[in-house]
Amino acid sequence: MYGIVRSLRNIYKLKYVLLNIVIFALYYLVFNEILQLQQLGLAFTPIPAYIVYLMVASASVTLTVSIYSVRNTRRNAAKESAATTSIATTIASGIIGGCGCSGAFIFPLLSAFGVSSATALSADVFFSNYAAPIFVGLAALNILIVVYYLNKFSKPQCAVARRKRGRPAHAIR
Secondary structure, eight states: OHHHHHHHHHHOSHHHHHHHHHHHHHHHHHHHHHHHHHTTTOOOOSSOHHHHHHHHHHHHHHHHHHHHHHHTGGGBTTOOOOOOOHHHHHHHHHHHTTTTTTHHHHHHHHHHTTOOHHHHHHHHHHHHHTHHHHHHHHHHHHHHHHHHHHHHHTSGGGOBOOOOTTSOGGGOO
């Protein structure tokens, strides 16, 4: 557990804190834009705001850790890099958060795959009824991915080598 906290402290320097704030704002705008597209300009969801913020915050942390790992992979002995599932979970939450109004958005996609209207309507009702637990599940998925990669980063074989002064990062072996 201490290794995970140490990894978080190594990642969240000022540059990555600012990056995380920007990503949070962008993901929240993406979420609201998807809702507005589905509901003809009205961004409304029956999901409590704290669950929406939890989902967007966990997705932004996941992407921040991903960016950190990708930027530091060349200095990382094990070449570990985090996956970027945060984008997919943000888009999925925007579509699912449409409170049953996502039918106009989902029906054409499902009908292209030969799904009947009754089945598409059933899927829309399902997502409408279980949207909040699905949001919590997507946030939990993001948190699990972050914990997994922070645990990986805390291992000695995945430690990021410090840059030596006067030598470029690619010269470190």
